[in-house]
Amino acid sequence: MALAYDGAIQNLIDAFARLPGIGPKGAQRIAFYLLGADEAEARELADAIAEVKARVRFCDVCGNVCETSPCPICADPRRDHTIICVVQEPKDVMSIERTREFRGVYHVLGGAINPMANVGPQDLNIPKLLRRLSPQSVSDAAGSADSVDAQGAAQGVEDVREVILALNPNIEGEATTTYLARLIAPCGVKVTRLASGLPVGGDLEYADEITLGRALAGRREA
Amino acid sequence: MALAYDGAIQNLIDAFARLPGIGPKGAQRIAFYLLGADEAEARELADAIAEVKARVRFCDVCGNVCETSPCPICADPRRDHTIICVVQEPKDVMSIERTREFRGVYHVLGGAINPMANVGPQDLNIPKLLRRLSPQSVSDAAGSADSVDAQGAAQGVEDVREVILALNPNIEGEATTTYLARLIAPCGVKVTRLASGLPVGGDLEYADEITLGRALAGRREA
Incomplete structure (x- = not known):
C-alpha cells in the first residue's frame, strides 16, 4: 500500500x-496547490522564506523585527520619541499601527513573564527599555558601547515622558504589566496601560464577567 | 504610519x-514562526517547495503525481492491473489507499465535468483511460508511441475487467460518472461506482434526505 x-x-x-x-x-491542499501553481509563484514563496531568514534582524533600539537597525519607526524623526509603547511581540506593533492613533515609538519585549513556560524577566528585552528611560545611566554604566550608538541613532536624547504598557490582557500580560510598572516607577516616568472594557461592536450579553466588571469600573461620563 | x-x-x-x-x-503567524525557527527548518521548507516543482511530474499511465513514470502503483506487479479505480484528483488516490481495501490500480482524471467552471470532458485525462481499457486500439491508432511504452511498462497487457468510478458524490462527480459510464460501456468492461449511504459513525438524525434516501434504496440484508 x-x-x-x-x-x-x-x-x-x-x-x-x-x-x-x-x-x-x-x-x-497547499502542496497540491503549489504543484499546480506556476513555477514563478512557487519560486517566490521559496525565495521569500530564504530572504526573511537572511535579511531580517532585530532593531537595536526597540527590539522590533526589521531589515535596518534602527528600524524605520525608531529612525523616523516625525514620530514622538518621548512616548514609548511597550508590547510583547513584533506583530503587536502592527496591530497598534493599524489603529492610526499612536505617533510615538515602540519597545518589543519578545514575550511576557510566564512561570509555567519558564519565561522570567531576564528572558525579556527589559534592560534596553530601562536604558531608553534614563539615557544618562548609559554613560554611567560605561559597558555597552553599541547601545549608546543605538540611542544616538534613535534620537534617544529627548527624555521619555510616558511609557504605555500595551501587553496582552491575560494573566501573563497582567503579571508583566505589574512587574514593569514597579520597575519603571523609580525613573519618574509616567506609566499607563491600555483600557479594559467592552470590545467595540461586541454584545453586552456575550461579555464575560471580568470584562464587564472592568468596563463598569472604568466607566466615564457620556 | x-x-x-x-x-x-x-x-x-x-x-x-x-x-x-x-x-x-x-x-x-507563520511568518513570525519562521523568523523564530532555526535556519535549518526554514531552509527545509524552501527546499521542499523548490524540489516539488523540479521533481514531480504526472504518471504517463494513470495521471497521478509522481517522481517516476510510471508511478510506483502502476509499476507494482503485486497490484491487480485488471481493476482500475477512476478518481478526480491525486489526493483521492491517497484517500482510497488509506482504506487498505483496494489492490487495483488508479486513473486520475484531474477534475470533473463542470460547465459552470468551463471544464468539459476534453479537459480531463479521459483518452488515456480509454486506451487502457482497449490496449489493441493503441496499435490501431499508430500515433502516440509514448503511450505504447507506458502501457508496456505498466503491464497493461492484461485486459481490464472492472472500472470503479470513485468520483466525488456531488453534482460534478455524478455528471462525470454518468458520462464515463456511457463512454466505457461499448468497451464491454464492467463499470461500478462507490456506494452511497450513511457515513460510518454518523447519526441518522443528521443525515440529509438525499443521503438517507440513497441508503434506503441501497439497503441490503443484515
Whole structure:
C-alpha cells in the first residue's frame, strides 16, 4: 500500500504541516496547490522564506523585527520619541499601527513573564527599555558601547515622558504589566496601560464577567 | 504610519496569504514562526517547495503525481492491473489507499465535468483511460508511441475487467460518472461506482434526505 506520497510531495506536505495553524489536510491542499501553481509563484514563496531568514534582524533600539537597525519607526524623526509603547511581540506593533492613533515609538519585549513556560524577566528585552528611560545611566554604566550608538541613532536624547504598557490582557500580560510598572516607577516616568472594557461592536450579553466588571469600573461620563 | 512590515517580512506574509486556506492572520503567524525557527527548518521548507516543482511530474499511465513514470502503483506487479479505480484528483488516490481495501490500480482524471467552471470532458485525462481499457486500439491508432511504452511498462497487457468510478458524490462527480459510464460501456468492461449511504459513525438524525434516501434504496440484508 502506498500510504504516503512520493518523496518530494510528502516532504512538502510534512514541511507545511509543521507550521502553526496548518493541519495535515491543509498541508496536503497547499502542496497540491503549489504543484499546480506556476513555477514563478512557487519560486517566490521559496525565495521569500530564504530572504526573511537572511535579511531580517532585530532593531537595536526597540527590539522590533526589521531589515535596518534602527528600524524605520525608531529612525523616523516625525514620530514622538518621548512616548514609548511597550508590547510583547513584533506583530503587536502592527496591530497598534493599524489603529492610526499612536505617533510615538515602540519597545518589543519578545514575550511576557510566564512561570509555567519558564519565561522570567531576564528572558525579556527589559534592560534596553530601562536604558531608553534614563539615557544618562548609559554613560554611567560605561559597558555597552553599541547601545549608546543605538540611542544616538534613535534620537534617544529627548527624555521619555510616558511609557504605555500595551501587553496582552491575560494573566501573563497582567503579571508583566505589574512587574514593569514597579520597575519603571523609580525613573519618574509616567506609566499607563491600555483600557479594559467592552470590545467595540461586541454584545453586552456575550461579555464575560471580568470584562464587564472592568468596563463598569472604568466607566466615564457620556 | 508603518502599516506594512519591512520588505522581506511583508513579502513572506503576502506569499503565504496567497496559499489556499491561509488568511492574513495565519500568514502573519507563520511568518513570525519562521523568523523564530532555526535556519535549518526554514531552509527545509524552501527546499521542499523548490524540489516539488523540479521533481514531480504526472504518471504517463494513470495521471497521478509522481517522481517516476510510471508511478510506483502502476509499476507494482503485486497490484491487480485488471481493476482500475477512476478518481478526480491525486489526493483521492491517497484517500482510497488509506482504506487498505483496494489492490487495483488508479486513473486520475484531474477534475470533473463542470460547465459552470468551463471544464468539459476534453479537459480531463479521459483518452488515456480509454486506451487502457482497449490496449489493441493503441496499435490501431499508430500515433502516440509514448503511450505504447507506458502501457508496456505498466503491464497493461492484461485486459481490464472492472472500472470503479470513485468520483466525488456531488453534482460534478455524478455528471462525470454518468458520462464515463456511457463512454466505457461499448468497451464491454464492467463499470461500478462507490456506494452511497450513511457515513460510518454518523447519526441518522443528521443525515440529509438525499443521503438517507440513497441508503434506503441501497439497503441490503443484515
